[in-house]
Amino acid sequence: HRIDVFAAFYNHSEINAYMESLVQLYPKRVQLKTFGWSYEQRALKILTISNGDGRRNKPVIFIDATIHAREWIAPSFALYIIQQLLEQAENADLLLNYDWVIMPVVNADGYEFTHSDSRFWRKTRKPTPIEEHIGTDINRNFGYKWGDDAGSSGDPAEEIYRGEQPFDQPETQVLRDALLHYKDRLAFYLSLHSYGNYLLLPWGHTSSFPDNYFYMMEIADAGAMAIIQSTNGIYSYGSGYHLMYPTSGDSNDFAVALANATVAITMELPAGGFLGFDPWVTHIEGIVTESWVGVRAMALEVISRGYQ
Numbered sequence: 001h002r003i004d005v006f007a008a009f010y011n012h013s014e015i016n017a018y019m020e021s022l023v024q025l026y027p028k029r030v031q032l033k034t035f036g037w038s039y040e041q042r043a044l045k046i047l048t049i050s051n052g053d054g055r056r057n058k059p060v061i062f063i064d065a066t067i068h069a070r071e072w073i074a075p076s077f078a079l080y081i082i083q084q085l086l087e088q089a090e091n092a093d094l095l096l097n098y099d100w101v102i103m104p105v106v107n108a109d110g111y112e113f114t115h116s117d118s119r120f121w122r123k124t125r126k127p128t129p130i131e132e133h134i135g136t137d138i139n140r141n142f143g144y145k146w147g148d149d150a151g152s153s154g155d156p157a158e159e160i161y162r163g164e165q166p167f168d169q170p171e172t173q174v175l176r177d178a179l180l181h182y183k184d185r186l187a188f189y190l191s192l193h194s195y196g197n198y199l200l201l202p203w204g205h206t207s208s209f210p211d212n213y214f215y216m217m218e219i220a221d222a223g224a225m226a227i228i229q230s231t232n233g234i235y236s237y238g239s240g241y242h243l244m245y246p247t248s249g250d251s252n253d254f255a256v257a258l259a260n261a262t263v264a265i266t267m268e269l270p271a272g273g274f275l276g277f278d279p280w281v282t283h284i285e286g287i288v289t290e291s292w293v294g295v296r297a298m299a300l301e302v303i304s305r306g307y308q
């Protein structure tokens with residue numbers, strides 16, 4: 001069964017079922033792997049899309065979504081990207097020499113909790129040492145520069161609680177292992193979040209820049225310009241530290257420092273709804289189609305430069 005991305009927000013099991021159906025529909029082009037399990041034992045699945053030409057070990061464009069449970073437009077956009085790659089012949093250029101690896105739901109327990117219980121939950125659902133506080137921020141739990149008080153918190157009451165140890169959340173471990181799996185061919189890491197209309201580059205943990213920062217800025221520039229041209233809106237890009245706020249232990253810094261990603265971008269999709277994280281269903285189509293213009297432009301820019 002095909003999912004109509006514009007018609008609703010889908011929960012974790014619906015998304016997993018949809019990805020299973022894609023394996024049946026496109027057996028030569030799609031692979032689905034359960035990379036591990038969440039704290040509450042939900043299967044964390046990662047989809048690989050190729051053009052089916054049989055060439056192995058192409059460089060990879062890796063996209064994740066739903067590190068933060070309440071940012072519902074992110075998994076919807078991941079599903080839209082999957083459909084663009086599989087169903088639209090005009091996107092064949094994106095798959096000629098690259099494989100796409102997509103993980104629509106990282107924080108499966110938190111995401112489920114936002115559907116069943118508490119719409120604006122952000123963190124995981126694993127208990128902390130303090131009984132009344134549940135959950136850790138996956139985007140502060142990665143083991144590169146983990147634990148800096150400027151960009152994370154050691155207090156389980158906080159929304160940016162980093163956990164007791166780096167990688168003490170099973171969901172963080174799964175994303176770490178997936179990124180490390182593609183370490184030798186990670187051309188582009190894109191992490192989908194909301195909100196703010198930002199393309200955030202490393203570093204999050206310090207005000208300085210990685211060696212190839214200006215290369216990353218050119219990729220981000222291509223994406224921002226494409227979106228700005230088609231929407232007459234605004235999209236900003238620069239280091240996460242400067243543009244948003246310091247973050248330590250996030251997936252973006254990890255991808256560059258320890259998984260050899262040539263480019264890593266955290267994309268803060270547009271706001272919607274009452275609190276920014278909750279766009280109406282009627283806004284999904286506009287947000288994901290305008291965002292796709294940007295992601296396609298960034299991917300084409302990465303591809304035209306050649307994997308380095």
Ligand code: 0X9
Binds near residue numbers: 205245253
């Ligand atoms: O705080 C976060 O984890 C991200 N923002 S969100 O509103 N989606 O929670 C920002 C991550 C920023 N990354 C860097 N500063 N590198």
Ligand code: ZN
Binds near residue numbers: 068
């Ligand atoms: Zn987020």
